[in-house]
Amino acid sequence: MSFEEPYNLILNNISRFIELTELEKQKYLSLLTKITVKRREFLMQAGDITKYEYFITKGCLKVYTLDEDGAPHISMFAVEDYWTGDMASFMTKKPTHYFIKATEDSELLGISRLNYELLFQEIPKFEKFYRILYQRSLISYIRRSNHGISLTAEERYKEFKKKYPNVVNRITQKDLAGYIGITPEFMSKIITKVNQK
Template sequence: MKDQASASSYDLIFQNVGRFIDLTDEEKDLFKSLLKSGSAKRKEFVMRPGKMAKYEYFVTKGCLKVYSLDRNGVEHVSMFAIEDFWTGDMASFMLEQPASYFIKALEDSEFLMISKESFEGLFQKIPKFERFYRNLYQRSLVSYIERTNQGISLTAEERYEIFLTKYPHIAHRITQKDLAAYLGITPEFLSMIRSKMSKR
């Protein structure tokens, strides 16, 4: 873990929050005081299932993979979090129950973290943050519903094309295996899709 984040890391999180709410300099200082900084080397785990999720994470550098394992040990990737993304195990963090997900660094990564205690204190001291996190969670829920519907109604090729359109800045930073686990297909099938698309 890092002891202190860079000024650019705080600038990034202030920009992220600023898309939904305006903060005074005093409120920014208070928010900053509640954040901790962390880091993880490539292939290092940030979180494992079974333990309580103590933090929500805001990525300032690198790429994190959030995934679960089924009973056969097959990976199911929920999301990739790069710079300017929030991630974590929301259910574990909010409901104080054991986490269901692994979070693993795919690149050397840095992030800012907020604990449950600081999270709740933030709402008391700066009530407008409730609006920010409500927007954040609503977007997360909509994204989850969209992915579920896509898994039911769209072909793997269509899901792959949507990923490329929605996350072009992520596609080149992850392996074919990890992307296949996100799409719910095998790496071999993804390779066939890519080959087919390249011939269009």
């Protein structure tokens, strides 16, 4: 059976880790909610309780916190075939500290907490899928934290370009600076330097 493109994308993502029957695929898709977010709109803001785990089928979003001075610290960019949200808020039902804002018109598929629990009851193998997803997320977070300590800003930029070649041309220099952890002016100098090599 063939599915619409957004559904094929999420099913292909899942099939990397678990195998589903046609009936299980249909059941899973029935538990998802389609969500659209326009460019510059918030999907989530600090203080909200995260209602969904999100999978991006189209677009680009940035996930960030604000420091005491109101400066953004971007923890990730989420594009097609990425998962995003705040797992801690989703699981504990406590307010998030994160903002998720669309940098492009975006389309997502979301699974609510209620449907998430229902999914585990009806298709237990999804526990394996989400365990792998969360483990990979944690590994990525630890690696990023270590890079923030051990790599120079230029090295972090090169690493970002290498790891996310499909993202680097879709975001502003200011947002990239917020991710690398430097000022936009310094970011500009690094980009110029790296591109001259």
